[in-house]
Amino acid sequence: MSKTVEFYFDLGSPATYLAYTQLPKICEQTDSQLLYIPILLGGVFKATGNASPATVPAKGxxxxxxxxxxxxxxxxxxxxNPHFPINTLMLMRAVTAMQLRHPERFLAFIDCLFKALWVDGRSLDEPATVGAVLTQNNFDPNEVLALTADEEVKAALKTNTEKAVQRGVFGAPSMFVNNQLFFGQDRLDFVLEALS
Known part of the structure; x- marks a missing residue:
């Protein structure tokens, strides 16, 4: 039976972006499957009483x-990203929508958004900027926007977030291997160890 990494992620976290760049290699190396589970980090913070490290200036x-x-x-x-922190509600609904409705384009979709946020420093709080990024990457911004209003999509993101909290997730990135939680991109060595 193939081993699995369940990757709970929100685009608005730079640590999650770094984990995202490394997890496919780790999974390839260990012949494991990578499951992407979009969550709303703001919802996780609210439910757990946690906050971004950036809220403490020295820690940030x-x-x-x-x-x-x-x-x-x-x-x-x-x-x-000079626009950090980003409100990711619309983005994470879009990510969830692509995973549900267009799984064949899911990875290209999150790739262009992670790049826009954490390589190009774009303001993805602004709908016009999001539209421009999507257009540049051959996605139809009107279709994506329409999907973010889909009730099934909204419910799926909410359910993912609630289930994450029930499993003990308090931030992103969070990864599970055999129901064991690993938090933070600086714990990828433990993820690799658990898969090996």
Whole structure:
């Protein structure tokens, strides 16, 4: 039976972006399956009483220095987004919609949005910017926007988020291997160990 990593993610987290760049390689290396589970980080924070490390100025400053170190180690681009923190409700509904309605384009969709946020530093709080990014990447922004209003899509994101909290998720990225929780992109060595 194939091993699985359940990857609970929200686009608005730079640490999640870094985990996203590394998990496919880890899964390929260990012949494991990567399951992407979109959640709303704001909903997780509200339910658990947690908050972004960026809300503590000294911790936030350190966090971005540390993430930069990891990006260099991984050999991936990372740029601090000047618009951080981003309200990701609409984005994560769009991600959920693509996973449900267009699974064949799901990875290309999240890839272009992660890149827009954490490589290009785009303001994905602004619908016009989101529309431009989607158009540049051959997605129809009107179709995507319409999907974010779909009741089934809204319910799916809400359910994912609630189930994540029930499983003990308090932030992103969170990964499960055999029901064991690993939190943070700096715990990928433990994910690899659990899969090996």
């Amino acid at each position: 400053h350190y966090m971005f220095q540390d993430l930069d170190r990891f990006a260099k180690r991984y050999g991936v681009p990372l740029k601090f």
